[in-house]
Amino acid sequence: MNEAEIQSAYEARLPALDALGRWVTHIIIDALEGQLGSQSAVMKFLQIPPKPRVKETDSFLEKALVRKRKSNPLAEITDQVGVRFVVLLLEDIDRVGKIVGAGPWHAQKDRDFQQERLDKADYFAYQSDHFVIRTRSELTFEGIVIPSALPCEIQIRTILQHAYAEMAHSSSYKPPVRLPEEDQKHINRSLAKGSALIETTDDVFGEIKKRLRDFNDSITALLVRSSEIYRAITGEPANPNTALGELIADAYRGMLKDVTPDKLNSWAEAQPGLKDSLLRKRATSVFYRDSVVILLGLLVTENEADVPKYWPVDSYYLEDLYSTLGISTNGLF
Amino acid sequence: MNITNVYPLRVIVHEVVRASQIAERPPLLSDDLVVLDEEGKALVGRRLIDTVASGSHCVDVTVDDGSSGSPFDRATAMLDADDDVFVANSKFLAMLLSTVQTAGAIKSGSAIFIEGTCLANGRDSRFLAIIKADSDQALLKRVSGEIITLTYVNDMVLGDSQRLIKIAFFIEESAPDGASTRERAPEDFSVKVFDHLMQTSGNGDAAAYFYSSFLKCTLSNNAARQTKQFFEVVHSFIDEMPLSPADRVGYQGDLISYFRQNRETIEPRTFARDVLPQAHQGAFTRKCRDEGITDAFSKDLDLVKSRLRRQSLKFSSNVTLYAPPEVFRDAVIITGTSDDGWTELKIRGSIESMP
Numbered sequence: 001m002n003e004a005e006i007q008s009a010y011e012a013r014l015p016a017l018d019a020l021g022r023w024v025t026h027i028i029i030d031a032l033e034g035q036l037g038s039q040s041a042v043m044k045f046l047q048i049p050p051k052p053r054v055k056e057t058d059s060f061l062e063k064a065l066v067r068k069r070k071s072n073p074l075a076e077i078t079d080q081v082g083v084r085f086v087v088l089l090l091e092d093i094d095r096v097g098k099i100v101g102a103g104p105w106h107a108q109k110d111r112d113f114q115q116e117r118l119d120k121a122d123y124f125a126y127q128s129d130h131f132v133i134r135t136r137s138e139l140t141f142e143g144i145v146i147p148s149a150l151p152c153e154i155q156i157r158t159i160l161q162h163a164y165a166e167m168a169h170s171s172s173y174k175p176p177v178r179l180p181e182e183d184q185k186h187i188n189r190s191l192a193k194g195s196a197l198i199e200t201t202d203d204v205f206g207e208i209k210k211r212l213r214d215f216n217d218s219i220t221a222l223l224v225r226s227s228e229i230y231r232a233i234t235g236e237p238a239n240p241n242t243a244l245g246e247l248i249a250d251a252y253r254g255m256l257k258d259v260t261p262d263k264l265n266s267w268a269e270a271q272p273g274l275k276d277s278l279l280r281k282r283a284t285s286v287f288y289r290d291s292v293v294i295l296l297g298l299l300v301t302e303n304e305a306d307v308p309k310y311w312p313v314d315s316y317y318l319e320d321l322y323s324t325l326g327i328s329t330n331g332l333f
Numbered sequence: 334m335n336i337t338n339v340y341p342l343r344v345i346v347h348e349v350v351r352a353s354q355i356a357e358r359p360p361l362l363s364d365d366l367v368v369l370d371e372e373g374k375a376l377v378g379r380r381l382i383d384t385v386a387s388g389s390h391c392v393d394v395t396v397d398d399g400s401s402g403s404p405f406d407r408a409t410a411m412l413d414a415d416d417d418v419f420v421a422n423s424k425f426l427a428m429l430l431s432t433v434q435t436a437g438a439i440k441s442g443s444a445i446f447i448e449g450t451c452l453a454n455g456r457d458s459r460f461l462a463i464i465k466a467d468s469d470q471a472l473l474k475r476v477s478g479e480i481i482t483l484t485y486v487n488d489m490v491l492g493d494s495q496r497l498i499k500i501a502f503f504i505e506e507s508a509p510d511g512a513s514t515r516e517r518a519p520e521d522f523s524v525k526v527f528d529h530l531m532q533t534s535g536n537g538d539a540a541a542y543f544y545s546s547f548l549k550c551t552l553s554n555n556a557a558r559q560t561k562q563f564f565e566v567v568h569s570f571i572d573e574m575p576l577s578p579a580d581r582v583g584y585q586g587d588l589i590s591y592f593r594q595n596r597e598t599i600e601p602r603t604f605a606r607d608v609l610p611q612a613h614q615g616a617f618t619r620k621c622r623d624e625g626i627t628d629a630f631s632k633d634l635d636l637v638k639s640r641l642r643r644q645s646l647k648f649s650s651n652v653t654l655y656a657p658p659e660v661f662r663d664a665v666i667i668t669g670t671s672d673d674g675w676t677e678l679k680i681r682g683s684i685e686s687m688p
Contacts, residue, residue: 330384
């Protein structure tokens with residue numbers, strides 16, 4: 001094919017490329033919504049709204065005929081349409097990557113930055129996961145026919161990697177002007193330093209996230225154990241995972257770090273009057289049907305002077321719990 | 334003592350007045366038990382817990398007179414009595430309370446007798462509580478449509494203020510064997526008393542009439558031992574607090590001052606609030622509980638008085654500095670410790686003699 005033939009063939013497929021980009025984006029966002037629960041959660045998860053972009057004709061021709069000459073550019077050039085997913089954490093990249101890998105298309109991972117990190121252990125540069133997907137067969141999306149085997153490039157990176165890529169793009173990856181060699185060396189060195197810093201920061205963010213998640217997991221474990229204990233004591237089901245439970249757990253985050261599920265058990269065993277009180281009070285009070293009373297009971301026993309200071313709702317309920325546990329409210333409320 | 338699950342079973346209320354008023358206005362003594370609804374029972378239970386449970390200012394007393402016909406005998410007999418005897422004994426005790434109300438700022442009020450069950454240190458127990466409740470004034474809020482009205486009430490009892498309550502709590506430690514008519518021995522009961530006058534005032538008479546003249550009890554004979562144990566717990570707690578030496582000396586001085594204050598009872602939680610830095614109050618209450626100190630006790634300085642007389646500072650070099658606590662606070666300043674094994678102090682005054 002000559003240049004004119006390639007150009008008209010490429011221009012003919014522009015609507016299909018555009019539809020492919022939107023279809024791919026739609027499917028990935030849909031899957032994320034399934035995992036994260038809501039559209040707003042997806043919008044929070046994605047740091048930049050993904051916008052599929054079709055390669056402009058001249059840019060395609062320049063790549064196909066000049067820069068990286070291909071014998072069959074329409075099939076071989078994979079980034080005719082691309083979409084980028086920018087996330088906060090490295091672990092989020094895996095989440096999107098798995099969705100891409102399992103999508104209704106042929107997917108191939110072109111760049112795997114985790115692998116590249118190991119392969120070039122002492123080299124710091126652009127990091128991003130790239131997938132190339134191709135349609136398995138002809139399909140129609142929003143009234144437009146997309147032919148079989150049409151490629152779309154999907155990039156997945158953290159927002160820090162994105163910042164690096166934007167910087168590197170303008171200074172080395174595709175330099176608009178060529179700098180004197182000495183200057184370019186300095187820039188390259190600085191970019192490597194930046195990349196190393198970004199890799200470090202991404203790891204640090206991951207640690208922060210892990211710590212937060214570990215703490216949340218530990219609170220969830222406490223609430224679950226509270227429910228089990230409640231049921232074991234009363235023979236009745238407690239209301240688990242309530243908004244009240246979360247509110248109370250949130251108010252006492254500081255104190256909860258010293259509490260373990262086993263501690264809850266030993267506490268409950270040392271409360272001989274609890275069964276009778278719970279059975280009596282649960283009949284008339286939703287507060288006593290909530291499993292959080294077990295967790296709260298332990299907190300009150302251990303921190304009787306401090307619990308009232310952080311109590312998030314009407315103190316009537318807390319005062320009543322003090323009486324239930326045989327602790328005088330004298331001077332505390 | 335850990336007291337939970339307080340459920341009133343029988344309740345009766347009588348009027349009590351000052352002794353001098355009995356002739357001109359005899360107090361009304363009721364013949365009928367009071368019927369309380371569930372919310373009323375819950376409120377009474379809550380007031381009892383607040384006044385006698387862990388963290389309250391209630392103290393142990395020892396029964397001096399447990400003989401037949403004594404207040405102790407009349408009160409404890411009510412547990413097994415039929416309703417007629419229950420009413421009769423309560424009337425007798427209410428009248429007795431009026432007759433001993435002779436001195437001090439005593440208001441007329443009500444004597445409330447409550448028989449019920451509770452868990453005392455995890456054991457099912459029966460109790461008899463005698464509450465002297467002063468009447469309080471308040472405004473009763475009523476909402477009718479869009480209108481809120483406030484109506485004056487001058488006879489409200491068992492409101493939030495503990496200042497308006499005196500209480501004697503007889504908890505049965507061991508049940509009678511066989512015939513229920515047998516007289517009960519003081520050893521069968523744990524007796525607790527709350528009177529707000531005991532926390533704040535050194536006026537023994539005012540505080541004593543309720544537990545002593547009325548109930549024929551004395552402050553617990555454990556008091557000296559409890560006082561010493563508490564003193565030592567606090568002392569070691571202050572020693573272990575992460576403080577600068579100067580602050581530590583300050584808190585030890587505060588401890589001595591607190592014990593020397595004019596109060597009849599000490600309650601761990603209140604002590605923590607009054608003396609210790611806020612960040613350590615919770616840890617202190619936990620330590621007390623671990624040491625078995627959950628209740629207030631009447632202060633008896635017999636076993637600690639030598640330690641209250643002077644505050645001391647002992648150095649690793651065998652030098653010891655003594656001073657009366659009130660002098661220590663103002664006249665000794667620790668200016669710093671250095672790593673070279675020397676401590677710098679400033680002492681007010683000049684060297685006067687070397688006896």
